[in-house]
Amino acid sequence: MKNYAAGIDIGGTNTKIGIVSDDGRVLERTILQTREYSTPSIYKKRVRSELVSMITSMDIEICGIGIGAPNANIYSGCIEFAPNLPWKGMVDLKEGLDDLAPVKVTNDANAAALGEKLFGAASGFSDFIVVTLGTGVGGGIFCDSKLLYGKFGFAGEIGHITAVPGGRQCNCGRKGCVEKYCSAGGIVTTALELFSEHRNKSKLDKYDKNTLTTRIIYEAALEGDKTALETFDTTASYLASFFNDLLNIFSSEAIIISGGVAQSGEILLKPLEKYFRQELIEFYREKDIKLLLSALPQQDSAIIGAASLVF
Amino acid sequence: MKNYAAGIDIGGTNTKIGIVSDDGRVLERTILQTREYSTPSIYKKRVRSELVSMITSMDIEICGIGIGAPNANIYSGCIEFAPNLPWKGMVDLKEGLDDLAPVKVTNDANAAALGEKLFGAASGFSDFIVVTLGTGVGGGIFCDSKLLYGKFGFAGEIGHITAVPGGRQCNCGRKGCVEKYCSAGGIVTTALELFSEHRNKSKLDKYDKNTLTTRIIYEAALEGDKTALETFDTTASYLASFFNDLLNIFSSEAIIISGGVAQSGEILLKPLEKYFRQELIEFYREKDIKLLLSALPQQDSAIIGAASLVF
Numbered sequence: 001m002k003n004y005a006a007g008i009d010i011g012g013t014n015t016k017i018g019i020v021s022d023d024g025r026v027l028e029r030t031i032l033q034t035r036e037y038s039t040p041s042i043y044k045k046r047v048r049s050e051l052v053s054m055i056t057s058m059d060i061e062i063c064g065i066g067i068g069a070p071n072a073n074i075y076s077g078c079i080e081f082a083p084n085l086p087w088k089g090m091v092d093l094k095e096g097l098d099d100l101a102p103v104k105v106t107n108d109a110n111a112a113a114l115g116e117k118l119f120g121a122a123s124g125f126s127d128f129i130v131v132t133l134g135t136g137v138g139g140g141i142f143c144d145s146k147l148l149y150g151k152f153g154f155a156g157e158i159g160h161i162t163a164v165p166g167g168r169q170c171n172c173g174r175k176g177c178v179e180k181y182c183s184a185g186g187i188v189t190t191a192l193e194l195f196s197e198h199r200n201k202s203k204l205d206k207y208d209k210n211t212l213t214t215r216i217i218y219e220a221a222l223e224g225d226k227t228a229l230e231t232f233d234t235t236a237s238y239l240a241s242f243f244n245d246l247l248n249i250f251s252s253e254a255i256i257i258s259g260g261v262a263q264s265g266e267i268l269l270k271p272l273e274k275y276f277r278q279e280l281i282e283f284y285r286e287k288d289i290k291l292l293l294s295a296l297p298q299q300d301s302a303i304i305g306a307a308s309l310v311f
Numbered sequence: 312m313k314n315y316a317a318g319i320d321i322g323g324t325n326t327k328i329g330i331v332s333d334d335g336r337v338l339e340r341t342i343l344q345t346r347e348y349s350t351p352s353i354y355k356k357r358v359r360s361e362l363v364s365m366i367t368s369m370d371i372e373i374c375g376i377g378i379g380a381p382n383a384n385i386y387s388g389c390i391e392f393a394p395n396l397p398w399k400g401m402v403d404l405k406e407g408l409d410d411l412a413p414v415k416v417t418n419d420a421n422a423a424a425l426g427e428k429l430f431g432a433a434s435g436f437s438d439f440i441v442v443t444l445g446t447g448v449g450g451g452i453f454c455d456s457k458l459l460y461g462k463f464g465f466a467g468e469i470g471h472i473t474a475v476p477g478g479r480q481c482n483c484g485r486k487g488c489v490e491k492y493c494s495a496g497g498i499v500t501t502a503l504e505l506f507s508e509h510r511n512k513s514k515l516d517k518y519d520k521n522t523l524t525t526r527i528i529y530e531a532a533l534e535g536d537k538t539a540l541e542t543f544d545t546t547a548s549y550l551a552s553f554f555n556d557l558l559n560i561f562s563s564e565a566i567i568i569s570g571g572v573a574q575s576g577e578i579l580l581k582p583l584e585k586y587f588r589q590e591l592i593e594f595y596r597e598k599d600i601k602l603l604l605s606a607l608p609q610q611d612s613a614i615i616g617a618a619s620l621v622f
Contacts (some may be wrong), residue, residue, distance in 0.1 A: 149563025
């Protein structure tokens, strides 16, 4: 008999809710607009009613509810001051849901790592890092076969380590964080900087910081636009240094890229592979350290990751 | 009845051998000059005979032999290509000793972390990082109550993450590694750079890179020498950024400084505290994150750390 779990991914824009079977397939899904709900309590009531209607119409029982959300803490079960969500302060994610099934909560990057481990690119690895490159940069870290949480539950916040000392101002208060260079927004900033440096003819010249997206840069790069290609090349060199730092810290066998930026595929991966191998210290040059893209279906990966918390 | 273990710390200059009781006291100790032994096999014979003579004269049994050494791997029991030791290639540390008692091997920073956990500054912590600042920079990391090893046994090699992109050339092949700024040699380089920048009158002006040491800089700083004080201030700012990176990665409750540079005490710790707190992200500002110096007796800490491997 199959086991089922609910997976809920709470993002700044969308909330994805799904029912996942224990072979990692999403059987039902729905999307809410997170910002439409002015308070956590109205929001949670809606999430609950969506969930109940799915379970009822499928006529199943679920073994648990896994929730991935930015700055969500496995120990408290709460979102703790997430800058990209509409609600301020602590949001208790268990209350109002845990009468349906046991609820487990963690941040989205940890959920992504669990998803890759159970059903994706990390199934054979004991030591790997899932790096999520999207609106922000996050990390889910398996070391010695265990997902790291740390004392306060926020291990893996690798978006807030320094890429460029004294560099771009980050929302966290520090300067030069990886997130300001390797997130979707960071890549856009790099493109705009390169464009203003070069003043060359580029497909990107009609865009500004409000209209340019990584998707547009990606498409321009595919068509051979020099500034777009250089943007990915520069991003790859930041990531290569960042990934080598992580490798030296964790002695991992693989780094897996997840999140929206991973959609850039080979355009990013090719220069990244080159720079990453160049920077490997001798000890790791003869090991087979893998750089991989997420093997979960992009649209469902967050739901699968969240559900993996309870499997 | 007391338990006893042997602790062996293999360094580029000295090898320290001691017998440690299970309350963390070193009862007997001896020191060998590592470089006097041209091959690992002659070296190991000498270590063995020192050990046997200690055990015999004390009339005890030991429960194990713990060895801390640079680039020593807990999985293989070998030193793997340590640049600061006189022997090339793999050195099997178990063979020739493990008939005396079970032998456990790890790198010196991991041994230091175990020592602090069992007998030193970390006894109350589940999540902490011991940063060794000496000839090199290393790390022993407890996360979720476990010492991290990683797939290849070299987790915690935090000396080789980037402090300054494109900065000073490191022996590992990368540029700008933390080790080139925060090790004893890195601090000397910083002092010489500051001195040549300022061309001011300094107690350090009679030294060059072959004669200047952190001890001399420390003593000059105690006497109020500006270049010496600025050297510690600059080092503290590198460390503050580095420690904040580590905190964000591991969500630790404490960072403990060990190794020769820790002897600088308040001269380093005071500016470090200031910069470290300034850079804390909001979430950690209200937590009581501790910056501590090693609480093990300096002279014996490496032996105690190594013995802690088998307790």
